[in-house]
Amino acid sequence: MKLFWFEIYKTFSRWRTYISFGFIALIVILTEVVMKLSANEILYRMLRSLEKDFLIFGNVLNGWFVTAFIMNSLHFHIPFLITLVAGDIVSSEATSGTVRFLLMRPPSRSRIIMAKYLTTLFYTTGLVIFLGLICVSLGLILFGNGDLIMNYQVPTIRIAFVPEADVPIRMLLAFAAAVWSMTVVASLAFLFSTLAENSIGPIIGTMAIVIVFFVVGNFPFDFFRTLSPYLFTTYMIFWQRFLDNPIPWQEIAKSAAVLGFHSVGLFLIAFAVFNRKDIKS
Amino acid sequence: MAGILFLLSAKLIQAQEDAFRYLDLIEKKYSGLKDYMADVNVHFDIEALKAPDMQAKLYFKSPDKMKVDSKRIFFFPKEGGFFNPFQFQKKNFEARVVEHLIYDGRKAVKLKLTPINIDTFNKGSVLTIDVDRNVIREIKILPSEGREITAVIAYGFFDGFDLPVHIKLQLDIPPSEPGGAKEFQFGQGGKRISGKVEITYSNYKVNSGLSDEIFAEKEFPGSRTRPR
Numbered sequence: 001m002k003l004f005w006f007e008i009y010k011t012f013s014r015w016r017t018y019i020s021f022g023f024i025a026l027i028v029i030l031t032e033v034v035m036k037l038s039a040n041e042i043l044y045r046m047l048r049s050l051e052k053d054f055l056i057f058g059n060v061l062n063g064w065f066v067t068a069f070i071m072n073s074l075h076f077h078i079p080f081l082i083t084l085v086a087g088d089i090v091s092s093e094a095t096s097g098t099v100r101f102l103l104m105r106p107p108s109r110s111r112i113i114m115a116k117y118l119t120t121l122f123y124t125t126g127l128v129i130f131l132g133l134i135c136v137s138l139g140l141i142l143f144g145n146g147d148l149i150m151n152y153q154v155p156t157i158r159i160a161f162v163p164e165a166d167v168p169i170r171m172l173l174a175f176a177a178a179v180w181s182m183t184v185v186a187s188l189a190f191l192f193s194t195l196a197e198n199s200i201g202p203i204i205g206t207m208a209i210v211i212v213f214f215v216v217g218n219f220p221f222d223f224f225r226t227l228s229p230y231l232f233t234t235y236m237i238f239w240q241r242f243l244d245n246p247i248p249w250q251e252i253a254k255s256a257a258v259l260g261f262h263s264v265g266l267f268l269i270a271f272a273v274f275n276r277k278d279i280k281s
Numbered sequence: 282m283a284g285i286l287f288l289l290s291a292k293l294i295q296a297q298e299d300a301f302r303y304l305d306l307i308e309k310k311y312s313g314l315k316d317y318m319a320d321v322n323v324h325f326d327i328e329a330l331k332a333p334d335m336q337a338k339l340y341f342k343s344p345d346k347m348k349v350d351s352k353r354i355f356f357f358p359k360e361g362g363f364f365n366p367f368q369f370q371k372k373n374f375e376a377r378v379v380e381h382l383i384y385d386g387r388k389a390v391k392l393k394l395t396p397i398n399i400d401t402f403n404k405g406s407v408l409t410i411d412v413d414r415n416v417i418r419e420i421k422i423l424p425s426e427g428r429e430i431t432a433v434i435a436y437g438f439f440d441g442f443d444l445p446v447h448i449k450l451q452l453d454i455p456p457s458e459p460g461g462a463k464e465f466q467f468g469q470g471g472k473r474i475s476g477k478v479e480i481t482y483s484n485y486k487v488n489s490g491l492s493d494e495i496f497a498e499k500e501f502p503g504s505r506t507r508p509r
Contacts, residue, residue: 050356051359052359052454053358053359053360054356054357054359055349055358055359056354057349057354057357058351058353058354058355059354060354146353146354149354158328158329158331159330159332160331160332161330161331161332163333163353244331245331
């Protein structure tokens with residue numbers, strides 16, 4: 001535990017750790033202010049299909065909707081921000097030449113790698129929670145409260161409606177699922193970090209895999225569709241399912257299990273690699 | 282030849298006059314209806330729209346003002362879900378009697394209304410009118426842009442007027458065209474959206490003197506409030 005807090009202290013003593021939090025704050029503030037200023041245009045674009053058949057009343061563009069809208073960016077910028085720390089946490093010791101000093105200390109390699117991994121998870125969780133807090137608080141201030149309507153593309157294109165009273169708990173579950181999804185990205189970057197001697201490689205390597213998997217998984221061709229179930233990125237959007245009506249628990253359990261399996265697997269490989277690594281510098 | 286044409290046009294005018302007679306009787310029956318407000322519950326049974334029941338207060342002022350007041354998000358069918366006895370005005374439609382029939386055990390007549398304005402979104406309607414009570418029991422909106430909507434209306438008696446207590450809408454509408462990423466899409470590919478919407482009206486207050494201010498349009502960012 002002491003080792004864990006020591007790693008936390010080291011990680012949060014670096015200014016680069018805070019780049020991610022600053023970047024998220026900037027993106028969320030910019031997005032929400034622009035959405036507020038362009039509310040009528042956004043509503044028109046969102047609802048023009050529905051408005052052919054229904055009159056729509058009430059606060060559609062509310063804080064919860066805006067939060068769900070921004071959460072969709074989890075695919076792209078959050079993985080990158082996670083890799084900034086996760087891809088650096090082990091490799092930076094090699095870059096700065098401190099790894100041998102670290103391993104000369106009494107704690108075993110297993111305990112060191114475990115502490116670093118837990119720190120990575122702590123940072124990942126903190127980042128997603130920060131995103132959630134800033135999205136929801138600013139969203140509710142700027143756009144107010146209301147029911148949440150979501151548009152789903154799978155398995156059929158449809159609109160789901162979550163009553164206002166249910167939204168906070170659903171959103172909490174969605175953010176917990178988002179943390180779980182991002183843990184895979186963190187574990188992948190962490191594995192690359194144990195393999196590399198510098199920080200750039202793990203960051204670029206992780207992002208390359210995430211982007212390629214996302215692109216391949218979303219190509220509208222049968223060949224790529226058959227590949228899709230084997231890509232972890234396919235399951236990373238399972239947080240959205242907590243905002244469906246009714247909640248598809250079986251599908252959520254499957255996605256959570258696949259992602260958990262990936263995280264554990266990637267960590268175990270990193271654990272084995274680090275324990276067997278021949279440290280020369 | 283001219284004689285035949287004259288007879289045909291006379292027959293047509295006669296048919297139109299008969300059709301309008303039924304609409305006039307409805308208008309006359311509701312001439313004392315200045316306004317009403319009621320609680321509305323909408324129940325959706327549509328695969329592509331997963332929503333719980335929605336509640337709102339609906340205000341109507343003759344001849345055509347309507348307002349829905351809901352603190353929460355409320356979807357209300359654009360066609361067939363709202364009762365306005367003055368919506369079928371002579372000046373807007375051509376009308377003809379399609380058939381006389383027994384509807385729900387009562388004498389009824391079926392009228393076909395065709396809008397005079399060809400630009401109108403609505404391609405016309407077929408109304409089934411209970412001729413004893415002078416109420417519209419069924420409205421079939423004729424296909425326009427691929428939409429087919431049928432409304433079956435059940436009435437209750439409130440403060441001297443027959444007003445709807447239950448409207449059952451059968452929808453059969455084409456899927457929305459794929460739009461931008463932000464756009465809410467409704468239905469998949471070429472598959473049509475079919476389903477039912479049941480609207481229940483209760484707690485009527487009739488002729489309570491609703492002011493025009495209630496119907497004033499309020500629109501603010503983040504919300505849709507569109508009185509008609």
